Amino acid sequence: EVLLVESGGGLVQPGGSLRLSCAASGFTFSTSSMNWVRQAPGKGLEWVSYISSSSSTIYYADSVKGRFTISRDNAENSLYLQMNSLRDEDTAVYYCARWRAQGKMHTFDYWGQGTLVTVSS
Amino acid sequence: EIVLTQSPGTLSLSAGERATLSCRASQSVSSSYLAWYKQKPGQAPRLLIYGASSRATDTPDRFSGSGSGTDFTLTVSRLEPEDFAVYYCQHYGSSSWTFGQGTKVEIK
Numbered sequence: 001e002v003l004l005v006e007s008g009g010g011l012v013q014p015g016g017s018l019r020l021s022c023a024a025s026g027f028t029f030s031t032s033s034m035n036w037v038r039q040a041p042g043k044g045l046e047w048v049s050y051i052s053s054s055s056s057t058i059y060y061a062d063s064v065k066g067r068f069t070i071s072r073d074n075a076e077n078s079l080y081l082q083m084n085s086l087r088d089e090d091t092a093v094y095y096c097a098r099w100r101a102q103g104k105m106h107t108f109d110y111w112g113q114g115t116l117v118t119v120s121s
Numbered sequence: 122e123i124v125l126t127q128s129p130g131t132l133s134l135s136a137g138e139r140a141t142l143s144c145r146a147s148q149s150v151s152s153s154y155l156a157w158y159k160q161k162p163g164q165a166p167r168l169l170i171y172g173a174s175s176r177a178t179d180t181p182d183r184f185s186g187s188g189s190g191t192d193f194t195l196t197v198s199r200l201e202p203e204d205f206a207v208y209y210c211q212h213y214g215s216s217s218w219t220f221g222q223g224t225k226v227e228i229k
Contacts, residue, residue: 035218037218044209044220044221044222044223045158045160045166045209045211045220045223046220047217047218047219047220050216050218059216059217061217095165095166104153104171104172104175105171105172105175106153106154106156106171106172106213107156107168107171107177107211108156108158108166108168108211109168109171109177111165111166111167112165113164113165114165
């Protein structure tokens with residue numbers, strides 16, 4: 001069974017930092033591209049960041065570029081998101097999601113349950 | 122950057138009725154990179170359709186996807202109680218992933 005379990009969310013003041021983790025199991029993490037996607041309270045989904053299986057390719061949404069850093073540890077089957085200079089508008093549930101690009105399939109095929117980040121003074 | 126616009130914002134229907142959800146892209150996109158997800162309150166999104174028209178594993182056959190170019194449609198032939206949820210279309214292109222704003226299918 002594929003499992004993605006996020007952790008590290010919580011309450012942080014504006015300008016603060018937080019590090020999210022995503023523990024993966026049930027699939028070959030080291031050959032999978034991964035992403036972070038967030039959802040502000042009552043709002044839609046917003047892609048945040050992508051990292052390839054070997055960490056050689058990384059992308060960020062403009063809204064987080066320069067403030068967030070995605071990384072992974074394939075030996076630990078873990079994905080991370082270091083979030084610095086947090087703003088009120090970063091308040092959201094953060095999901096890790098596997099990106100599958102194979103044949104006709106180019107999708108987020110597995111998602112974690114999410115971890116809530118609240119930025120407030 | 123491609124913008125996906127979903128309509129309607131909310132669809133009020135009864136169980137057993139047909140639901141038709143629209144996703145319009147701001148410019149022509151490859152159908153290979155168009156997907157649909159379902160999200161119930163308090164849950165993570167779940168993949169329904171990929172490649173615009175292919176059902177994901179475990180997606181019931183009452184769900185179908187169609188379209189090309191700028192106009193895509195998700196159809197639920199007969200709504201079951203578990204189908205009342207929010208549906209998002211999503212596109213990948215040029216190192217960026219975008220979602221539509223969602224369509225809520227609610228019980229009438």
